[in-house]
Structure formats: structure tokens, C-alpha cells
Amino acid sequence: MEKTDFRQQQITRLTQLSDAERSQQNLSLQQQLFASPAWQQAAVIATTISSGIEVATQPIIQQAWAEHKQVVIPQTLPKRQMAFKPYTAETELTRTSFGIFEPTTGETVAKAEIDLILVPGLGYSQAELARIGFGGGYYDRYLADYTGVKLTVAFREMAFAHAEWPVDAYDVVLDQLLVAKDGVDDEH
Structure with a gap:
């Protein structure tokens, strides 16, 4: 399946998740x-401000703050580059043409200072730890020389045994993939 078709299929699947299932x-x-x-x-965790179809990052950000970890979020730059800036309750955000929120102020945090990046995307392969993002290539460019931990948290609908999309040479693979467990263990 082509990447654009796969992305559209995933967006549709994720839109159809019930609130209870998502929660x-x-x-x-x-x-x-x-x-x-x-x-x-x-000590320093990079994440995004999640959109409605993605794994919720606000509770993750709140927990990081509660544990006195520094949170940094991406700002898109020309030529499909990005930089991570500190994110606090006072950070001014703007909505980009992609519909995501990013910081408008703050000093760029050096890549080497970021310990953990929670990498967003639409699909992940459990065997290869490959990912398919939203198609901009920002993360693949940023992660190409990143030496910290590249980790993703994924809904079950985002996890596949093997990549069902073309994996290109420039696609950066993850270090770790955490997939939501079935809710069968809780109060049934």
C-alpha cells in the first residue's frame, strides 16, 4: 500500500475510535x-501537543511537570526542519497550517540535551520498529543524528506486526514501541 493511502486509512481508523476506547x-x-x-x-522529554486522533499527550506533559522534568515541544522551521522549545503553562502557542500547536517563543533546546523523544505518527511496525508519520518528513530529518531514546506510545490500531507501508532508507526507526494493552484485566 502506498504511504498516502495508508495514512488516509489510518486517519479514518483513528477517527472512529470511541471515547471510551480512546480513554x-x-x-x-x-x-x-x-x-x-x-x-x-x-530529565528532558520532547513531545507534541496531540491532536484529537492521537494518543493524548496532555496527561503525559502534566506528569512530566509533576516529576520536575523539562518538557520541550517542536516548532516547525523552513525546509522541513524543526527545533524543540521549552513548554510550560505560560508558553505562548500558535496553531500552524498543519493544525498543530507549537511555541512562538523560547530558546531552542540542543538536541543532545533531550533524553527522550515521544515520536508521533500514524502507524508503527512491531518487528522493524518502523513508523509512518503524517508525511512532512520533519521527524525523520530531526532524528537522523539524534542519540537519545526514540520511543512511541501507540493505540492498538496504530500497531502492526510488520510495516504495511513502504519503509524508505531515510525513515528513522524507533528504539522502543509501547502499545496499549487490552482492557480485559480491569474491572470485568
């Missing part, structure tokens, strides 16, 4: 993430 999977992912060594050892 249960978000909780599962938060529990796994906060228990992970990558999270516990990180």
Missing part, C-alpha cells in the same frame, strides 16, 4: 510509559 488505551499507555526506564531516567 482506556490512553490510560494503559500512560501506565506503561511512566513505568518505563526511558521515562524514569529522562
Whole structure:
């Protein structure tokens, strides 16, 4: 399947998740993430302000702040580049042409200072740890020489045994993939 077709299929699938299902999977992912060594050892965490179809990042950001971790979020730059800027409750945000919120102020945090990047996307392969993002190439460019931990938290609908999309040489693979667990263990 071509990447553009796969992306559209995934957006449709993620839009159809019920609020209850989304909530249960978000909780599962938060529990796994906060228990992970990558999270516990990180002082500076990069994430995004999630959109409605993505894994919710606001609870993750709140937890990072509660643990006195620095949170940084991306700002898009010309030529499909990006920089991460500190994110606090006072950070001024603007909505981009992509519909995502990004900081308008703040000093760029050096790549080497970021311990953990929560990499967004639409699909992830469990075997290869490959990802398919939204098509801009910003993360692949940024992550090409990044030496910290590249981790993703994914709804079950985002996880595939193997990549069902073309994986190109420039596509950066993840270090870790956490997938929401089924809700069968809780109050049934």
C-alpha cells in the first residue's frame, strides 16, 4: 500500500475510535510509559501537543511537570526542519497550517540535551520498529543524528506486526514501541 493511502486509512481508523476506547488505551499507555526506564531516567522529554486522533499527550506533559522534568515541544522551521522549545503553562502557542500547536517563543533546546523523544505518527511496525508519520518528513530529518531514546506510545490500531507501508532508507526507526494493552484485566 502506498504511504498516502495508508495514512488516509489510518486517519479514518483513528477517527472512529470511541471515547471510551480512546480513554482506556490512553490510560494503559500512560501506565506503561511512566513505568518505563526511558521515562524514569529522562530529565528532558520532547513531545507534541496531540491532536484529537492521537494518543493524548496532555496527561503525559502534566506528569512530566509533576516529576520536575523539562518538557520541550517542536516548532516547525523552513525546509522541513524543526527545533524543540521549552513548554510550560505560560508558553505562548500558535496553531500552524498543519493544525498543530507549537511555541512562538523560547530558546531552542540542543538536541543532545533531550533524553527522550515521544515520536508521533500514524502507524508503527512491531518487528522493524518502523513508523509512518503524517508525511512532512520533519521527524525523520530531526532524528537522523539524534542519540537519545526514540520511543512511541501507540493505540492498538496504530500497531502492526510488520510495516504495511513502504519503509524508505531515510525513515528513522524507533528504539522502543509501547502499545496499549487490552482492557480485559480491569474491572470485568
